[in-house]
Amino acid sequence: MSAGCVIGVDLGGTKLLAGVVDADLNVHHRVFRHAREGKGPDQLLDVLVAAVEEAREAADGEVRAVGFGVPSLVDPATGVANTTVHLPLRDVPLKDVMAERLGVPVAVDNDANAAMVAEHRHGAAVGASCAALLTLGTGIGGGIVADGRVVRGAHGGAGEWGHMVIAADGPLCTCGNRGCLEMLVSGTALGRAAAEAAVALPDSGFGRALAAGRSITGMLATELAHDGDPVARDVVASIGHYLGVGIGNVVNILNPEVVVVGGGVIAAGELLLAPARKVVAERALAPSRDQVRIVPTRFGDASGMIGAAVLAMDLVA
Amino acid sequence: MSAGCVIGVDLGGTKLLAGVVDADLNVHHRVFRHAREGKGPDQLLDVLVAAVEEAREAADGEVRAVGFGVPSLVDPATGVANTTVHLPLRDVPLKDVMAERLGVPVAVDNDANAAMVAEHRHGAAVGASCAALLTLGTGIGGGIVADGRVVRGAHGGAGEWGHMVIAADGPLCTCGNRGCLEMLVSGTALGRAAAEAAVALPDSGFGRALAAGRSITGMLATELAHDGDPVARDVVASIGHYLGVGIGNVVNILNPEVVVVGGGVIAAGELLLAPARKVVAERALAPSRDQVRIVPTRFGDASGMIGAAVLAMDLVA
Numbered sequence: 001m002s003a004g005c006v007i008g009v010d011l012g013g014t015k016l017l018a019g020v021v022d023a024d025l026n027v028h029h030r031v032f033r034h035a036r037e038g039k040g041p042d043q044l045l046d047v048l049v050a051a052v053e054e055a056r057e058a059a060d061g062e063v064r065a066v067g068f069g070v071p072s073l074v075d076p077a078t079g080v081a082n083t084t085v086h087l088p089l090r091d092v093p094l095k096d097v098m099a100e101r102l103g104v105p106v107a108v109d110n111d112a113n114a115a116m117v118a119e120h121r122h123g124a125a126v127g128a129s130c131a132a133l134l135t136l137g138t139g140i141g142g143g144i145v146a147d148g149r150v151v152r153g154a155h156g157g158a159g160e161w162g163h164m165v166i167a168a169d170g171p172l173c174t175c176g177n178r179g180c181l182e183m184l185v186s187g188t189a190l191g192r193a194a195a196e197a198a199v200a201l202p203d204s205g206f207g208r209a210l211a212a213g214r215s216i217t218g219m220l221a222t223e224l225a226h227d228g229d230p231v232a233r234d235v236v237a238s239i240g241h242y243l244g245v246g247i248g249n250v251v252n253i254l255n256p257e258v259v260v261v262g263g264g265v266i267a268a269g270e271l272l273l274a275p276a277r278k279v280v281a282e283r284a285l286a287p288s289r290d291q292v293r294i295v296p297t298r299f300g301d302a303s304g305m306i307g308a309a310v311l312a313m314d315l316v317a
Numbered sequence: 318m319s320a321g322c323v324i325g326v327d328l329g330g331t332k333l334l335a336g337v338v339d340a341d342l343n344v345h346h347r348v349f350r351h352a353r354e355g356k357g358p359d360q361l362l363d364v365l366v367a368a369v370e371e372a373r374e375a376a377d378g379e380v381r382a383v384g385f386g387v388p389s390l391v392d393p394a395t396g397v398a399n400t401t402v403h404l405p406l407r408d409v410p411l412k413d414v415m416a417e418r419l420g421v422p423v424a425v426d427n428d429a430n431a432a433m434v435a436e437h438r439h440g441a442a443v444g445a446s447c448a449a450l451l452t453l454g455t456g457i458g459g460g461i462v463a464d465g466r467v468v469r470g471a472h473g474g475a476g477e478w479g480h481m482v483i484a485a486d487g488p489l490c491t492c493g494n495r496g497c498l499e500m501l502v503s504g505t506a507l508g509r510a511a512a513e514a515a516v517a518l519p520d521s522g523f524g525r526a527l528a529a530g531r532s533i534t535g536m537l538a539t540e541l542a543h544d545g546d547p548v549a550r551d552v553v554a555s556i557g558h559y560l561g562v563g564i565g566n567v568v569n570i571l572n573p574e575v576v577v578v579g580g581g582v583i584a585a586g587e588l589l590l591a592p593a594r595k596v597v598a599e600r601a602l603a604p605s606r607d608q609v610r611i612v613p614t615r616f617g618d619a620s621g622m623i624g625a626a627v628l629a630m631d632l633v634a
Contacts, residue, residue, distance in 0.1 A: 073572075073602070073604065073605070082604055128471075129471060130468075130470050130471045130475070142570075144463075144570075144571075146461075146463045146464075146468045146470075146475075147463075147464070147466060147468065149464060151447075151463045151464065151571070152572070153447050153463075153571055153572025153573065153605070154445075154446060154447045154572050154573060154574040154605075154608055154609075155572055155604065155605065155608055156572065157568075157569075157572030157602065157604070157605035157608075158447070158463075158570065158571050158572040159570070160569040160570060160572075160602060160605075161570065163569040163601075163602055164481075164566045164569060164570055165483050165562055165565065165566055165600070166482050166483065166484075166485045166496075167483075167484060167485050167486075168483045168484050168496075168501075168559065168562045169484075175602060176599070176600065177565065177600040177601070177602075178600070179483075179485075184485075242485065245482055245485045248482065248494065249481045249482055251474075252474075252477040252480040252481060253459075253461075253475065253476070253477065253478065253481055253570065254461075254468070254470055254475050255390075255469070255470025255471050255472055255473065255474030255475040255477075256470065256471060257471040282493070283482075283493065283494040283495070284480075284494070285390070285474065285477060285480055285492060285494075287390065287399055287472065287474070288390070288470070288471075288472070288474035288477075291471055291472055291474075292471075
């Protein structure tokens with residue numbers, strides 16, 4: 001490997017993915033961790049350092065910089081993680097702390113902004129003047145590109161599509177709001193819908209899995225749906241329906257050329273996106289609804305990690 | 318008046334406001350029309366020309382350019398009004414047609430983008446890197462500023478906050494979608510809520526107005542609310558509540574420094590904005606919710622007209 005490699009780290013609400021990435025965006029070593037091994041801020045920082053060090057030892061050449069995508073509002077000027085719903089990162093000066101502990105330049109951005117950077121510069125949104133990204137995982141992360149640039153907002157808080165209310169009097173969200181898109185469309189929502197189906201329909205694939213002692217998760221729903229299980233397909237499609245309502249809002253608000261959908265839930269592929277596209281075609285404004293492409297991430301579940309690596313490369317370019 | 322004046326025209330869903338505007342943004346002559354005098358596209362264009370000519374005759378000096386804000390998606394490259402929910406402007410090449418008929422350079426933009434330009438360059442959002450505007454009238458228009466520039470989207474369709482769904486299974490909107498913010502928060506929504514109160518509560522101010530043969534409108538609701546009528550205040554506050562849900566979404570999506578609220582309904586002032594701010598404080602994400610100012614337009618109901626004039630000035634600057 002050339003001397004030009006960097007490490008990208010995507011810290012999700014439950015999972016951590018790190019990788020050694022070269023200048024051609026080839027990923028050479030992947031490291032997985034459970035994010036929740038770190039219960040407090042200090043333990044979480046230790047998990048991050050350990051993951052980076054494991055990747056660095058596996059790398060053939062020098063690691064020139066490290067980028068982190070974190071599920072938090074990140075102040076772009078200071079690299080401070082201000083708030084996060086899912087992890088203990090409140091007011092942590094992540095950029096400075098990690099630069100000191102790792103001894104290399106460090107970039108920090110919101111995980112979904114990092115994914116947006118990867119997809120806009122090298123992936124499914126290349127060339128778009130206006131684009132949006134939604135990553136469906138434990139929660140929903142989001143990114144925005146307008147006039148060719150990632151929109152971070154006044155203080156790094158832009159792009160939180162997951163906390164866009166689509167049901168004003170709907171269920172209480174972890175953020176304190178009601179009826180957020182994240183409550184209806186994330187991987188957590190998919191797992192919840194699957195678990196309800198398992199109880200309500202004991203003869204279904206979900207019901208049999210439950211009886212066999214399996215965990216009823218969003219991943220199981222995706223797996224059964226791909227196998228043709230009709231109940232699982234309905235559950236995935238119902239998530240796709242509300243995803244379509246959310247993307248319809250994105251279309252009306254931004255008039256993007258492309259909406260990119262990533263995160264673990266995109267493993268469902270067209271079983272998720274086809275119902276979403278149908279809702280957008282029916283409900284969003286013309287001609288914006290006819291001009292938008294709704295596509296999966298090019299980098300699959302690795303967009304955030306690769307985007308974090310791209311941000312790290314920018315530091316040493 | 319100097320030779321440098323222009324005419325700005327704000328075409329709303331029901332009203333048209335034109336004005337002769339000088340370089341210091343002083344408005345010298347105002348012309349009002351009912352937009353719906355023009356039933357088809359040709360009649361509507363005649364109404365626009367007549368309004369401009371009336372203003373031009375009243376102007377002391379030469380009118381160097383004319384700007385139009387229209388309640389339509391406008392392609393920024395061509396000045397074609399693509400689609401409108403409220404008026405017959407579908408696929409009308411407004412910029413070219415008006416330039417030919419008026420004999421001066423013509424600027425055309427979405428009415429709410431025009432208002433956003435006025436408020437960002439000279440009004441309540443001066444200096445903001447990231448801002449949003451909602452104009453509450455017959456419908457809801459919207460504008461976005463990111464990184465200091467008005468965001469128009471891929472084809473001029475950005476900023477349609479009025480057609481952001483906040484009640485996924487809510488009432489059918491004129492656009493074909495369900496539960497759009499416009500169905501719950503526009504002047505039309507305010508008038509509808511007032512009319513329902515008039516019937517339900519015959520002893521209320523609304524009920525007495527109805528018995529006296531008055532039209533129960535949003536404007537009456539605002540008037541009674543300012544007079545201290547408790548039912549009218551509740552009606553305005555309930556609109557303010559859903560406005561707050563909508564602005565909470567704006568805050569989570571854009572992390573703006575300021576959200577500017579205009580249109581006819583802003584005549585209710587703090588009776589509308591105080592309940593909206595309360596909802597944003599309770600439901601939007603920290604720290605974005607604490608960083609945002611929620612304020613009325615500086616130019617009141619004239620933001621769109623003045624913004625159209627500013628766009629016209631840009632043509633001859």
